[in-house]
Amino acid sequence: MTQREAPAMLKQAESPYRTLRVKAQPTGFGAEITGLDLTHPLSKDALADVKAAWARHAVVAFPDQPLTLDQLEAYTLQIGAFGEDPFIKPMPGHPNVLELRREPDEKATNFGAGWHSDWSFQATPPAATILHSEVVPPVGGDTLFCDGARAYEALSPTMQKMLAPLQAVHSATRAYGTQGVFAKETAKRTLQIITSSEADKSLTHPLVRTHPVTGRKALFISPVYTVGIEGLTPQESAAILGFLFQHMTADAFVYRHKWRPKMLLMWDNRCTMHFAEGGYDGHLRLMHRTTVAGDTPV
Numbered sequence: 227m228t229q230r231e232a233p234a235m236l237k238q239a240e241s242p243y244r245t246l247r248v249k250a251q252p253t254g255f256g257a258e259i260t261g262l263d264l265t266h267p268l269s270k271d272a273l274a275d276v277k278a279a280w281a282r283h284a285v286v287a288f289p290d291q292p293l294t295l296d297q298l299e300a301y302t303l304q305i306g307a308f309g310e311d312p313f314i315k316p317m318p319g320h321p322n323v324l325e326l327r328r329e330p331d332e333k334a335t336n337f338g339a340g341w342h343s344d345w346s347f348q349a350t351p352p353a354a355t356i357l358h359s360e361v362v363p364p365v366g367g368d369t370l371f372c373d374g375a376r377a378y379e380a381l382s383p384t385m386q387k388m389l390a391p392l393q394a395v396h397s398a399t400r401a402y403g404t405q406g407v408f409a410k411e412t413a414k415r416t417l418q419i420i421t422s423s424e425a426d427k428s429l430t431h432p433l434v435r436t437h438p439v440t441g442r443k444a445l446f447i448s449p450v451y452t453v454g455i456e457g458l459t460p461q462e463s464a465a466i467l468g469f470l471f472q473h474m475t476a477d478a479f480v481y482r483h484k485w486r487p488k489m490l491l492m493w494d495n496r497c498t499m500h501f502a503e504g505g506y507d508g509h510l511r512l513m514h515r516t517t518v519a520g521d522t523p524v
């Protein structure tokens with residue numbers, strides 16, 4: 227059994243306070259954690275176990291956590307400093323919380339409906355995103371995650387070698403740029419998006435990134451924010467990225483997260499992409515989101 231397939235019982239037995247239970251998905255990607263109350267600060271041991279489970283499973287869900295905004299902020303700060311959230315107006319009085327509210331009468335495409343890793347166009351993209359559900363629609367609204375590490379490991383050694391020196395070009399232009407989808411949008415959207423020429427800038431990150439905690443390599447690209455590969459023609463970039471996006475989003479590497487109200491979900495942007503599914507027109511969906519600052523990808 228590999229380390230990332232270690233069963234939930236092992237984690238519980240390792241835990242001196244013996245309340246945390248980790249139920250991992252069969253693939254090891256994604257897990258549900260119970261036995262903790264996130265409305266209060268975690269003990270040192272519990273926090274270490276949460277961080278270890280997060281590193282191992284990349285996407286961790288904590289059901290039944292009725293957090294206030296202050297408690298969501300306090301939990302976030304236990305994981306790390308807040309990240310910087312550009313292009314979206316934060317909640318009044320909570321500059322580090324985004325309210326992802328989609329009203330029943332909204333027809334605009336739901337926010338996050340494209341595979342991406344949060345703010346990967348930043349020099350130091352967020353390590354974690356934390357999303358807390360307030361109102362979950364009765365249909366649709368799942369969040370899909372793909373495992374960039376296992377997808378990388380499934381590539382042939384020859385392909386891995388070819389990708390190793392490549393730098394991917396990241397930009398927010400397609401979404402938040404002056405000619406991006408949000409700039410052209412006319413339909414009602416409750417979420418207040420601020421499009422800007424700042425979004426048209428770009429920078430590069432290694433196409434294959436090494437996780438600072440686990441040491442695993444992962445594909446660090448996404449169809450929303452990766453706009454090319456340095457030194458390749460647009461056609462060459464499109465061919466390689468197109469293949470990789472198709473490969474990464476194969477069912478074998480995807481975990482579908484189904485929400486229940488008052489769930490906290492924390493994912494690792496350093497080795498995953500995610501996609502917010504729609505399918506809930508006519509229903510309210512309401513979430514609160516924070517990010518945790520990350521490092522320069524290497």
Ligand code: SIN
Nearest residue numbers: 326337338368369502
């Ligand atoms: C996002 O952060 O991309 C949104 C995810 C979601 O609403 O499920």
